[in-house]
Amino acid sequence: MKIELAESYGFCFGVKRAIKIAEENRNSATYGPLIHNSKEIERLEKDFNVGLSDNHNSFASGDKAVIRTHGIPKNELEELRAKKVDVVDATCPYVTKPQQICQEMSEQGYEIIIFGDDAHPEIKGVKSYAKYGATVVTAPKDLEGLKLKERIALVAQTTRSVEDYLEIANYLIPRYKEVRVFNTICNATFENQEAARKLAKKADVMIIVGGKNSSNTKELFKIALDNCKESYHIEDEKELDFAWFDGKELCGISAGASTPDWIIQNVVNAIQNSL
Numbered sequence: 001m002k003i004e005l006a007e008s009y010g011f012c013f014g015v016k017r018a019i020k021i022a023e024e025n026r027n028s029a030t031y032g033p034l035i036h037n038s039k040e041i042e043r044l045e046k047d048f049n050v051g052l053s054d055n056h057n058s059f060a061s062g063d064k065a066v067i068r069t070h071g072i073p074k075n076e077l078e079e080l081r082a083k084k085v086d087v088v089d090a091t092c093p094y095v096t097k098p099q100q101i102c103q104e105m106s107e108q109g110y111e112i113i114i115f116g117d118d119a120h121p122e123i124k125g126v127k128s129y130a131k132y133g134a135t136v137v138t139a140p141k142d143l144e145g146l147k148l149k150e151r152i153a154l155v156a157q158t159t160r161s162v163e164d165y166l167e168i169a170n171y172l173i174p175r176y177k178e179v180r181v182f183n184t185i186c187n188a189t190f191e192n193q194e195a196a197r198k199l200a201k202k203a204d205v206m207i208i209v210g211g212k213n214s215s216n217t218k219e220l221f222k223i224a225l226d227n228c229k230e231s232y233h234i235e236d237e238k239e240l241d242f243a244w245f246d247g248k249e250l251c252g253i254s255a256g257a258s259t260p261d262w263i264i265q266n267v268v269n270a271i272q273n274s275l
Contacts, residue, residue, distance in 0.1 A: 022090065030044075060085070073128035074128040094184070113134070117215060151177065152172055197227055208221040210235070235263075253267065
């Protein structure tokens with residue numbers, strides 16, 4: 001059986017940047033998981049003494065708080081700074097973009113619509129920048145029956161698929177006087193998704209490596225499954241079932257934007273050693 005890696009996969013710019021920031025700030029703590037990969041978070045704690053706190057109130061004056069790649073709600077950031085906490089912002093620049101758009105468009109009187117997962121930390125943060133609130137939707141049906149302003153600004157969670165985002169935009173455009181659609185899906189997400197789609201179409205089995213709570217990894221898995229019915233989402237090599245590869249000729253592998261190379265290599269090695 002041949003093993004083939006997708007043309008684009010794994011760590012994106014924002015994650016690489018955040019990991020570097022965390023490594024440069026030893027003996028600190030991140031507010032919320034820095035990225036959605038528990039193995040990499042364990043490595044940062046072990047090798048760089050970078051801890052983790054899920055409560056912004058746990059930081060006191062003089063403490064160093066590294067802000068997660070997904071960003072945090074605006075009010076929490078302001079509270080940390082007001083308490084004289086040493087804030088080190090590792091928010092991905094692709095995430096600060098929709099934050100800024102929501103604030104600016106909201107101040108100009110636009111209705112803010114966000115395409116994404118309301119429970120995801122990125123969306124909790126982005127939503128908080130809309131001065132007069134925002135509506136979060138996952139599909140056009142969520143917009144049915146809503147009374148919206150005639151001027152709408154639309155942004156997307158950075159890790160969502162372009163096709164699904166266009167469905168939302170296509171629903172709104174013919175129904176409202178002005179709809180401003182901002183492309184806030186990051187380039188790495190788009191490239192990883194396209195590469196996974198291309199590989200899944202010719203693979204007999206697809207392995208998607210990444211955190212189970214990683215939005216972009218789950219999106220990759222969905223794309224893989226749509227194109228290859230034998231697709232599997234694992235966090236590391238320990239979750240492999242080698243029966244998946246019986247009688248297969250091509251195994252495709254892709255990985256989420258928060259999956260480090262060493263985990264991907266461990267998966268490749270484990271599959272190769274089983275053959």
